[in-house]
Amino acid sequence: MGKHLVLRLVAKIFIPLILLFALYVQFHGDYGPGGGFQAGVIFAAAFILYALLFGLDHARTVMPPALLQTVAALGVLLYGGVGVASMLLGGNYLDYSVLAEDPVHGQHLGILLIELGVGLTVASVMMVIFFTFTGRRG
Amino acid sequence: MGILGHYNYWIVIFLMMVGFYIVISHGNLVKKIVGLNIFQASVFILYISMGKIHGGTAPIVAEGVSRYSNPLPHVLILTAIVVGVATTALGLALVVRINEAYGTVEEDEIHAKDSSL
Amino acid sequence: MLFGIYSLLSAGIFLVLDALDVAFIEAAVGAGISTVLMLSTLALTERKEKEPRHKAVLPLLVVLVTGAALVYGTLDMPDFGDPKAPVHQHVAPRYIQQSPAEIGVPNMVTSVLASYRGYDTLGEVTVIFTAGVGVLALIADRRRTRRRRRRG
Numbered sequence: 001m002g003k004h005l006v007l008r009l010v011a012k013i014f015i016p017l018i019l020l021f022a023l024y025v026q027f028h029g030d031y032g033p034g035g036g037f038q039a040g041v042i043f044a045a046a047f048i049l050y051a052l053l054f055g056l057d058h059a060r061t062v063m064p065p066a067l068l069q070t071v072a073a074l075g076v077l078l079y080g081g082v083g084v085a086s087m088l089l090g091g092n093y094l095d096y097s098v099l100a101e102d103p104v105h106g107q108h109l110g111i112l113l114i115e116l117g118v119g120l121t122v123a124s125v126m127m128v129i130f131f132t133f134t135g136r137r138g
Numbered sequence: 139m140g141i142l143g144h145y146n147y148w149i150v151i152f153l154m155m156v157g158f159y160i161v162i163s164h165g166n167l168v169k170k171i172v173g174l175n176i177f178q179a180s181v182f183i184l185y186i187s188m189g190k191i192h193g194g195t196a197p198i199v200a201e202g203v204s205r206y207s208n209p210l211p212h213v214l215i216l217t218a219i220v221v222g223v224a225t226t227a228l229g230l231a232l233v234v235r236i237n238e239a240y241g242t243v244e245e246d247e248i249h250a251k252d253s254s255l
Numbered sequence: 256m257l258f259g260i261y262s263l264l265s266a267g268i269f270l271v272l273d274a275l276d277v278a279f280i281e282a283a284v285g286a287g288i289s290t291v292l293m294l295s296t297l298a299l300t301e302r303k304e305k306e307p308r309h310k311a312v313l314p315l316l317v318v319l320v321t322g323a324a325l326v327y328g329t330l331d332m333p334d335f336g337d338p339k340a341p342v343h344q345h346v347a348p349r350y351i352q353q354s355p356a357e358i359g360v361p362n363m364v365t366s367v368l369a370s371y372r373g374y375d376t377l378g379e380v381t382v383i384f385t386a387g388v389g390v391l392a393l394i395a396d397r398r399r400t401r402r403r404r405r406r407g
Contacts, residue, residue: 025279030360032198033275035368037220041280045287052291069391076384079377094373107358111369114376121380122220125387126288129227132395133295136234147329155322163314168296175289179265186269186277191343192336196275197363199355205338208347209363213372215277216364217379223284223292224386230296231393237300 004053011053018046026119030108036115040122048130056134065131068124075121082113146187153180165245167233171226178222185211276364 026039051059083094090098096110097103153176160173189211197209237243240251263286269278333340350367358366368376 041283146335199361
């Protein structure tokens with residue numbers, strides 16, 4: 001624990017803030033700059049910071065790679081699923097207007113859902129890539 | 139504005155050529171990927187600079203603003219950056235595998251080993 | 256390290272050019288993730304580049320000729336920031352005028368990304384997913400790849 005004490009302390013304060021900020025960016029993407037892609041990347045960056053400072057093994061216990069791979073697939077599935085759902089409700093593929101009573105509301109819901117899918121996939125793929133690269137020793 | 143109105147393109151072309159030069163002049167595969175990344179960033183800047191309008195603001199609806207930058211290039215580049223990182227990671231993974239199989243990341247040595255087989 | 260600074264600088268450029276969303280993501284991706292990836296690849300491969308065997312004159316010549324051709328090509332392009340440029344005439348005005356009423360989301364980048372160009376974004380998410388799968392397939396488990404190599 002002696003090494004990088006200052007860095008670790010600062011990171012302990014900052015990582016929750018970064019994660020919170022990622023969530024804010026994710027769900028506030030309709031109003032300000034942001035969205036699934038940005039949120040996913042910020043979320044992954046927070047975890048990479050954690051792994052760099054506290055070691056890979058700790059990071060692996062917090063975020064097991066098997067879980068990440070499942071979540072990556074789930075994100076794409078959610079995106080495609082929204083498309084199929086709108087088709088089943090009588091619209092075109094990925095036409096969110098039919099998801100709710102009035103079209104604008106439906107669009108809102110659809111955008112939120114697919115941004116969530118994008119965010120899940122991007123965050124978990126970035127972390128998977130990081131773990132596979134660093135988990136491999138020479 | 140005359141001929142100086144094109145300065146954004148010249149910056150893009152300079153960056154693009156730097157990336158291109160790195161790709162074709164270096165034999166090291168990692169450096170080639172760095173070159174490709176610089177090239178890619180220059181394309182991003184090209185798109186974003188096309189979307190800019192004098193006196194426009196960011197494309198988020200606000201009161202009292204009637205002139206926005208073009209949102210379409212922003213969307214394209216936004217996704218392109220993330221896709222770019224993912225594909226760069228794929229390329230780097232290939233380089234790592236090549237390094238394991240051949241013991242080198244220099245193009246010349248890989249060719250030499252291939253032809254000696 | 257220089258690479259990270261380069262990304263951060265281009266994030267600054269995007270900010271000046273009114274592309275908030277793009278600046279956001281470039282700062283997070285470039286300064287954070289891709290730099291870490293580059294460093295870990297360097298750790299896995301060789302640190303030093305060998306002296307190049309070829310002379311650098313021919314590539315330089317190729318680059319200069321290509322660059323000159325591209326600069327010649329820009330002479331017909333519209334000025335920087337010109338509102339009358341062809342890019343701003345076709346689809347963008349529709350997005351800017353209609354999207355607040357149709358989608359009801361103030362951030363046009365989000366509405367174009369997720370709704371008007373939903374197919375495109377679906378494809379891009381799939382590409383990212385596939386790249387992740389590819390990285391896993393290439394360098395995931397050491398034991399399995401070694402066994403496969405012995406067999407091959």
